[in-house]
Amino acid sequence: MTGLAFVDAPVPVRSDIAEAHRLTWDRLARPGCWWSGAERVAIARAIRTAPTCALCLERKQALSPLAVEGVHDAEGVLPEAAVEVVHQVVNDPGRLSRTWFEKVLASGLGEERYVETLGLVVAVVSVDAFCRGLGVPPHPLPEPLPGEPSRYRPPGARADVGWVSMIPVGAARGAEADLYPGPRAANVIRAMSLVPDAVRSLQELSAAHYVPVEKVADPRAGRALGRAEMELLAGRVSALNECFY
16 A cells, blocks of 8 residues: 555445545645644554553453553553543443543543544544454554644534433534534534544544435445445444444
8 A cells, every 4th residue: 555545455345435535634734623644643553562561451340440540551652531532442442431531631631632632542443443353553653743733613513312411403603514414413423523623533533434424314325235234234333332322
């Protein structure tokens, strides 16, 4: 594989998938709303090293992850709370709790940086899983670009059905008018709307890896596989991953 072109992949890879990965890596390198480019790339490195963390392996065996104290295996570049979010979400997402969430926010991370971190986990895990499924090496992480985070909080975001503030469908206006392509939006989309670019990245990857967000509810939407075949595979993978959602 050269760059993000998949030239060494054992099977052909559609150009829109390679382009979606390129756009994701481009976003990853740039300053976000609440993390700098260097911090965002450091989060990506933490995502990749999290599965071998000794503390996480011990927590997985415990009745509750909160019962095991310790320090994660990490570079020390990021705040401890950010590392905790990355490692817990990557390694044990089925046991996230409101108590854990409130403890993380109380450490000073803030819900905005929490959501941006989640968006990066979703993006990097999705791209890396695609490469792993093909049997090719993961894309090299990009060099971070300079600049400061925008610290932009969407004016329409407010407390809603989740743990974090989000933009209701009817309040997605102005700069956020593109976030929800229809009169409805799934909670998994809305949950990241406090950081609009996290939603946009998810939509780009969904359109390439799965189906466009606006076609999720369409049972006829498919690709080389029919929609029923896609959902059968998705359901089986979700079961194997113990997806609580």
